[in-house]
Amino acid sequence: EVQLLESGGALVQRGGSLKLACAASGFSFINYAMGWVRQAPGKGLEWVSAISASYHVTYYADSVKGRFTISRDDSKDMLYMQMNSLGVEDTARYYCAKVRATSEWYFDYWGQGTLVTVSS
Amino acid sequence: ETVLTQSPATLSLSPGERAALSCRVSDNVRSYLAWYQQKPGQAPRLLIYDASNRATGIPARFSGSGSGTDFTLTISSLEPEDFAVYYCQQRRNWPLTFGGGTKVEIK
Numbered sequence: 552e553v554q555l556l557e558s559g560g561a562l563v564q565r566g567g568s569l570k571l572a573c574a575a576s577g578f579s580f581i582n583y584a585m586g587w588v589r590q591a592p593g594k595g596l597e598w599v600s601a602i603s604a605s606y607h608v609t610y611y612a613d614s615v616k617g618r619f620t621i622s623r624d625d626s627k628d629m630l631y632m633q634m635n636s637l638g639v640e641d642t643a644r645y646y647c648a649k650v651r652a653t654s655e656w657y658f659d660y661w662g663q664g665t666l667v668t669v670s671s
Numbered sequence: 672e673t674v675l676t677q678s679p680a681t682l683s684l685s686p687g688e689r690a691a692l693s694c695r696v697s698d699n700v701r702s703y704l705a706w707y708q709q710k711p712g713q714a715p716r717l718l719i720y721d722a723s724n725r726a727t728g729i730p731a732r733f734s735g736s737g738s739g740t741d742f743t744l745t746i747s748s749l750e751p752e753d754f755a756v757y758y759c760q761q762r763r764n765w766p767l768t769f770g771g772g773t774k775v776e777i778k
Contacts (some may be wrong), residue, residue: 588715596707596715596758598767611672612766629729646714651726656762657705659726661714 553577553660555647556558558664565639573630573647578660580628584650586658587621587632589667591642599645601656614640614659637669673698675759675770683778686771690746692773694759703763706735706744709772710755718745718757749775 558573562650572588586601591660601610603619609621619632644666674697683714684690694704702722707715715725719735722742732747746753759770 554752559712567684576695587768595710596760596769598675598760598769610765610767651720655720656767657760658707658715659717661716663714665678 553649555649555660555662557645557647557662557665561668562565562668562670563637565638565669567636567669568633568638569667571632571634571645571647571667573662575628575630575647575649576578578649580623581625584622584653584656585630586629586648586650586656588646588648588658588661589641590646590664591640591643594643597643601650602630604653635669637667639669639671641667642669643667672698672766673761673764673768675768677757677759677762677770677773679773680771681774681776682774684748684749686751687777688714688749690749691746691754692744692757692774692775694744694770695760696740696742698764700761700763702738703761703772704735704737704763705760706733707758707759707760708753708755715758746761746775756767 558575584588584603587599622631633661644664646664647662651657651659706719723735748755
């Protein structure tokens with residue numbers, strides 16, 4: 552059974568930093584691209600970042616480019632998101648999600664999310 | 672970026688009725704579009720990928736159609752558990768983008 556468990560969400564002040572983690576199990580993590588999707592309270596889904604398998608190519612939404620860094624540790628089946636220069640607009644639940652197949656950038660499994668709250 | 676516009680914002684229907692949800696895309700994304708369902712307090716669930724392929728374990732009452740810029744998610748006969756918010760997402764262009772969602776509520 553595929554499981555994704557996020558951690559690291561917290562209340563942080565504007566301008567602060569946070570590192571999210573996602574522990575994956577139940578599938579061959581090294582073979583799949585992964586991503587982060589966020590959802591502000593009461594709002595829709597917003598794709599944040601993704602990272603490929605193999606060469607670890609990274610992709611970012613314009614809203615986080617230069618501030619967030621996605622990474623993965625295939626030896627530990629872990630996905631990470633380093634978040635710097637946080638603003639109130641980054642307040643959201645952050646979901647870790649598995650990409651369905653190579654170059655098919657859809658998300659077929661999701662964690663339950665971790666809540667990031669940025670205070671002003 | 673590629674913009675996805677979902678309509679209607681809210682669809683009020685009764686169990687057993689047919690639901691048709693629209694997703695219009697600002698650029699031609701060929702068939703590279705997915706649909707997700709999200710219930711309150713839950714993570715999204717992939718329903719349809721590449722416009723018309725049901726994801727693993729998705730009931731046959733869910734179907735997707737369309738290509739290019741116009742897509743439709745159809746639920747042939749609404750079950751009580753289908754009342755939720757539905758999102759479309761394209762993978763043709765970076766950045767990946769989602770539509771704003773359609774809420775299917777009980778009439």
